[in-house]
Amino acid sequence: MSPERFPLHWSPPDALEGRFARLERLDPAHVEALHAANPTDESHWRYLPYGPFPDPQVYRLWAEGAAATDDPAFYAVRGAQGWSGVVALMRADREHGVIEIGNIAFSPGLQRRPAATEAIHLLLDHCFASGFRRVEWKCNAGNAASRQAAERLGFTYEGTFRQHMIVKGRNRDTAWFAIVDDDWPRLREAHQAWLAPDNFDAEGRQIRRLSEMGAN
Known part of the structure; x- marks a missing residue:
C-alpha cells in the first residue's frame, strides 16, 4: 500500500452488521442483557483486564467508562440470543496502519457460534477496507482458547513476549498474532464461504469447517 495514504483518517464505526451478528458501540443500555x-x-474473566461483574450496577459503572473512549472503542455484540458479548478495536496506529482486535468477552452462548466468527470477520473487513495494513490479536500465552480462535480465523502466530504485562496481579506472557493486508483477500473469501447460508444445515450446524475453506 502506498505510504502516501498514511496517516489514515479513520474513526471507529458506530455499528457493523452481518447475517448472524450485529455490533454497536457499547452503551449502558446494553448492560442488562x-x-x-x-x-x-472469576474464571470467565480470568484473562481480561476487566470483570467479573457481580451485578448489573457494577457492570454499568465499567461500561460508562468504556463507552466514553475511542481507544479502545468497545462494541457490544448481538447474536441469536441477544446482546451477549463485548469486543474492542484498540491501539489504532493511524501513522503506520496498524490496529488490534482485543478485550474479547463472549458469553458461553456466543462462543463457537456463527455470530462470534462473523463479529470478528466484520471488524477485520472494516479495518482492511479502511486502509489498515495490519490487524493484531494478542492474548495471554496461557489462554489456549484465544490462541485457537486466532489461528482458526487465519491469524499468524508471530511469537511470545515474555513477562510482557501484569494483569490482575499475575504475570502475562503475551502471544502475538496478526493478519496483514496481503493475507486478507484469501482469508476474506474463506470467511465468507464459511458464513454462507449453504454451509449450515437445518439445525444451524456447520457443514464444512473454516479450516477446510482455506483460512489456515
Whole structure:
C-alpha cells in the first residue's frame, strides 16, 4: 500500500452488521442483557483486564467508562440470543496502519457460534477496507482458547513476549498474532464461504469447517 495514504483518517464505526451478528458501540443500555448472558465467576474473566461483574450496577459503572473512549472503542455484540458479548478495536496506529482486535468477552452462548466468527470477520473487513495494513490479536500465552480462535480465523502466530504485562496481579506472557493486508483477500473469501447460508444445515450446524475453506 502506498505510504502516501498514511496517516489514515479513520474513526471507529458506530455499528457493523452481518447475517448472524450485529455490533454497536457499547452503551449502558446494553448492560442488562450483557450481564444476564455472562457468568459472574472469576474464571470467565480470568484473562481480561476487566470483570467479573457481580451485578448489573457494577457492570454499568465499567461500561460508562468504556463507552466514553475511542481507544479502545468497545462494541457490544448481538447474536441469536441477544446482546451477549463485548469486543474492542484498540491501539489504532493511524501513522503506520496498524490496529488490534482485543478485550474479547463472549458469553458461553456466543462462543463457537456463527455470530462470534462473523463479529470478528466484520471488524477485520472494516479495518482492511479502511486502509489498515495490519490487524493484531494478542492474548495471554496461557489462554489456549484465544490462541485457537486466532489461528482458526487465519491469524499468524508471530511469537511470545515474555513477562510482557501484569494483569490482575499475575504475570502475562503475551502471544502475538496478526493478519496483514496481503493475507486478507484469501482469508476474506474463506470467511465468507464459511458464513454462507449453504454451509449450515437445518439445525444451524456447520457443514464444512473454516479450516477446510482455506483460512489456515
